[in-house]
Amino acid sequence: MIFFKFCNFRLPITKFCKSVLDEYPIHISQLHPLGLVKLLHFEFSCIALGHIPKITIFWAFFVLVWKSPMFTFDR
Structure with missing residues (x-):
């Protein structure tokens, strides 16, 4: 629960x-x-x-990286 609250994540x-x-x-x-x-x-x-957010544009700015102990998006 704290995970979602910290990053302001909402469902759906x-x-x-x-x-x-x-x-x-x-x-x-x-x-x-x-x-x-x-x-x-x-x-x-x-x-x-x-603009409409697109995955291809997101990939131009961010990559998925492993920063122990979790994954994150980095430039």
Whole structure:
């Protein structure tokens, strides 16, 4: 519960968030809260700028990396 509260994660998740999580072979519980924040921030920034968030654009900015003990998105 604290995990979701820290990264401001709400259910139901957006289609973009689900599509990104489906692309990687990890469970959401393996993703660091700050990694999830980066994912959601990217999505909301795209929407605020009037663009549709796309996975290919997300990949241009972020990669999934292992930072013990969890995965996160890094530049």
